[in-house]
Amino acid sequence: MISLLTQERLLGASLGVVLTGVVALEHRRYIHSSISNNTLHHSQSQVREPIFGKKSRSEFAHLWNKTVDQTFGPLIKSLSSRGW
Numbered sequence: 001m002i003s004l005l006t007q008e009r010l011l012g013a014s015l016g017v018v019l020t021g022v023v024a025l026e027h028r029r030y031i032h033s034s035i036s037n038n039t040l041h042h043s044q045s046q047v048r049e050p051i052f053g054k055k056s057r058s059e060f061a062h063l064w065n066k067t068v069d070q071t072f073g074p075l076i077k078s079l080s081s082r083g084w
Contacts, residue, residue, distance in 0.1 A: 002010075
C-alpha cells in the first residue's frame with residue numbers, strides 16, 4: 001500500500017507536470033501566433049496576453065499562497081507547538 005506521504009508527493013508532482021505542460025503549450029501558441037502575425041501581415045495586430053501575463057501571474061501567486069497557507073497552516077501550527 002502506498003503511504004500517505006508518497007501519495008501527496010505523487011499528487012504534487014502530477015499537478016506540477018500538468019501546470020508546466022499547460023504553461024509550455026500556451027507559450028508555444030503565443031510564440032507561433034506572434035511569428036505568423038508578423039510574417040504574414042507585417043502590421044501591428046492585437047496579440048492576446050499570454051496565459052500568465054502580469055495581472056494573471058500576481059492573481060495566481062496570491063491564490064497559490066492562500067491555498068498553501070490554508071492547507072499547511074494547521075500542520076505548521078502543530079509542528080511549532082511541539083518545538084520543531
